[in-house]
Amino acid sequence: MRTLPAPLIGTTIALFLLTACGGTGGGAEPASAPPAPASYSPASPGPDGSPPETGMSPDGSPGAATPVPDAPVGMAESGIGRILVDGEGRTLYLFEKDKNGKSSCDGACAKAWPPYLTEGKPKAEEGAKQDLLSTTKRDDGGTQVVYGDWPLYYYQGDEKAGDTSGHDIEEFGAEWYAVGPNGKKITG
Template structure:
């Protein structure tokens, strides 16, 4: 009888301890939660690139110059839109660079610096970047592009449409923009790496502001050797094939090309990989 009582007491004590042991397990350090949103990853070929939280590469489309998606219909099956409500939450991502657009079907798509973001269907695993350069229109998304290449309809300041040779008409023209989609121009009276427009006091800089930028990341179709930096009255201006690069002061939004016919077509052309080199001084 005594043995039975002792055994019962021992069993009760053992059972009573079990919840306590379980509680101690709950207090053990837990794995850190997975990072959310857009990540900046380093790729051996492309350098700093943007990915989703799982490491899948994100892309820009050159036809999205105005910040709206031009990828519709069958395009969507190969280039699915990226969206995350947590896009701006990761380290290194400036929340000011993150936006959202609404697609025709009501779905949402995240933008970075105004560029809608996409996946590439043929990227099968994190770290793959197979979509860069596809069709000459798709480029891996990067946080630090100096220039980007777009393919867009040129529309002058009076609303007239222009082709790539700056004659009136409809047609897509490839040309360089800055990282936020603002159009860049050359000036026909400039010479190789020589700015002949900007006054020493910059009193005319509001009309055609110089593009003040050092050389950074470039789209894969651009030749880094074609870019240089010059000093213009104490400021740095980026050049392409010897052409000093400018904005047009009246281009108020990304994708606008009002400068192509100011004061007439051909004086301030847009530039692309097919543009000739500037003339020697």
């Protein structure tokens, strides 16, 4: 039987330990999901393991809105100014086609611009005004959050909290804007 010189044994053991412990042994690192952006923290599941309470679908995508108990409306700073956001920091929009607090967005419009729905009385958080919050009954039976005279919506093109890609665009016959804490559209 041949024996290895002592320095070679130490090197071999060190390389084995580095590789086994996930060191930088030159091999490819296992693939992992990219970290979430620092400005967005996904909602935590409820105490019973239920989906997080946001106005988005249970998987967090903006395809179909789900009602939120006591839907929170707050204010956040953004690249376009101070804007209204939901409890997860997602931008809320108004649709200029809506009149007198009633939604005129349904069908394909409501898929692209999911309404912010509630199961209770909406709640003002930091920077929002409780006296401007109310609700309206939608034609599909849902209860939509209204701020000032504007029913509130998400935009399916926004991927995370803080996105404002739906601001100042025209779709479904009118302009869409982020909403300021005063209940008016953000301009400029």
